Amino acid sequence: MLIQNVKVIKISNRTILFLTISTSITLLYFFYLFNSCIINSFHKAFRRNLPKNIINTTISTNSDEQTQLILGSVVRILSLTDDDNRNESAFKYRLVNPQNLSVRRFPDVLIIGVKKSGTRALLEFIRLHPDVRAAGNEIHFFDRHYSFGLNWYRKKMPPTMSGQLTMEKTPSYFITSSVPGRVFKFNPKIKLLLVVRNPVTRAISDYTQAFSKKKDMKKFEELVFVNGSYEVVDTTYGAIKIGVYAKYLERWLKYFPLSQFLFISGERLISDPAAELYRVQDFLNLKRVITEKHFYFNSTKGFPCLLKSESKATPHCLGKTKGRIHPVIDDQAIERLNEFYRPFNQKFYQMTLINFGWS
Numbered sequence: 001m002l003i004q005n006v007k008v009i010k011i012s013n014r015t016i017l018f019l020t021i022s023t024s025i026t027l028l029y030f031f032y033l034f035n036s037c038i039i040n041s042f043h044k045a046f047r048r049n050l051p052k053n054i055i056n057t058t059i060s061t062n063s064d065e066q067t068q069l070i071l072g073s074v075v076r077i078l079s080l081t082d083d084d085n086r087n088e089s090a091f092k093y094r095l096v097n098p099q100n101l102s103v104r105r106f107p108d109v110l111i112i113g114v115k116k117s118g119t120r121a122l123l124e125f126i127r128l129h130p131d132v133r134a135a136g137n138e139i140h141f142f143d144r145h146y147s148f149g150l151n152w153y154r155k156k157m158p159p160t161m162s163g164q165l166t167m168e169k170t171p172s173y174f175i176t177s178s179v180p181g182r183v184f185k186f187n188p189k190i191k192l193l194l195v196v197r198n199p200v201t202r203a204i205s206d207y208t209q210a211f212s213k214k215k216d217m218k219k220f221e222e223l224v225f226v227n228g229s230y231e232v233v234d235t236t237y238g239a240i241k242i243g244v245y246a247k248y249l250e251r252w253l254k255y256f257p258l259s260q261f262l263f264i265s266g267e268r269l270i271s272d273p274a275a276e277l278y279r280v281q282d283f284l285n286l287k288r289v290i291t292e293k294h295f296y297f298n299s300t301k302g303f304p305c306l307l308k309s310e311s312k313a314t315p316h317c318l319g320k321t322k323g324r325i326h327p328v329i330d331d332q333a334i335e336r337l338n339e340f341y342r343p344f345n346q347k348f349y350q351m352t353l354i355n356f357g358w359s
């Protein structure tokens with residue numbers, strides 16, 4: 001009887017031990033679940049209370065650009081060059097305060113012209129720089145949409161971080177008489193980029209563009225000269241007028257000193273884009289990030305093209321509307337136009353202190 005009792009007691013001890021262990025495990029498990037729920041909800045509440053753009057920037061990642069939130073600071077990692085260049089200066093790490101998050105700012109730099117001289121190429125090339133952001137389209141604020149007001153203008157700009165330059169290009173600014181004064185009123189310290197090209201080639205390019213839209217146009221020679229002979233140049237024809245660069249520059253120089261301009265050779269932008277881009281980067285006090293490595297010559301297109309850009313990671317050229325095939329123009333007509341522009345070109349060289357080498 002006694003032995004039986006002892007057995008009973010032994011059995012119940014084991015049971016108690018088993019029960020204690022399993023209860024402890026269950027309790028530990030629930031304690032863990034409870035804690036992770038609390039941590040999770042804190043985390044969610046914290047994220048919900050952050051401004052939207054912080055959350056966006058934390059998730060915006062692609063191969064060339066990553067933005068992460070680290071200890072309350074936004075870290076933006078930018079890269080633009082080839083893999084072998086990643087450890088060099090072009091690969092940027094930037095710590096930014098929350099106040100410096102992307103906002104739309106007014107432009108610090110304008111590409112004011114000249115139409116058909118390579119303004120698109122310049123914009124696409126300079127915006128390879130991580131410290132430059134540009135509006136993609138021509139904004140036409142200072143000529144066509146001035147009455148829309150500055151708020152409208154600012155909203156057309158891309159978001160930038162503090163320290164990045166904002167830029168836009170509208171080639172008609174250069175020739176519109178009201179624009180220099182308006183730009184001066186807007187920002188007397190603004191930097192102005194002007195791409196210029198031999199005015200004869202520029203006129204042919206202008207004509208080619210118009211012809212591509214209206215096939216029944218007269219021949220170039222018929223539009224450029226009065227009475228069908230190559231004697232009198234029709235200076236009322238828009239494509240001819242624009243090439244008298246000195247006249248338009250005079251207007252701008254009434255407001256801005258020469259030091260606020262950079263004159264870029266349209267010819268050199270084609271033959272040696274990196275060299276022109278070094279000049280542009282120096283003028284804008286930017287680190288020389290855009291180099292020969294960004295370009296390759298596309299022999300089919302006959303122009304320099306980009307190995308990669310902000311929008312495309314594969315090699316590509318400017319669009320079909322850039323680098324059109326020009327019609328063949330009579331040599332004598334070309335010679336007469338060169339003669340017509342010569343004094344204006346000389347004056348332009350004197351004003352800019354640069355000899356562009358046009359004939």
Ligand SMILES: Nc1ncnc2c1ncn2[C@@H]1O[C@H](COP(=O)(O)OS(=O)(=O)O)[C@@H](OP(=O)(O)O)[C@H]1O
Nearest residue numbers: 115116117118119120121205303304318322323324
């Ligand atoms: N890399 C590259 N690729 C293609 N085209 C190039 C390039 N660099 C300069 N150009 C020259 O740019 C000319 C067009 O000038 P714009 O961009 O100023 O034209 S526009 O005023 O914006 O319409 C364009 O004129 P056309 O050749 O008559 O089409 C080109 O000669």
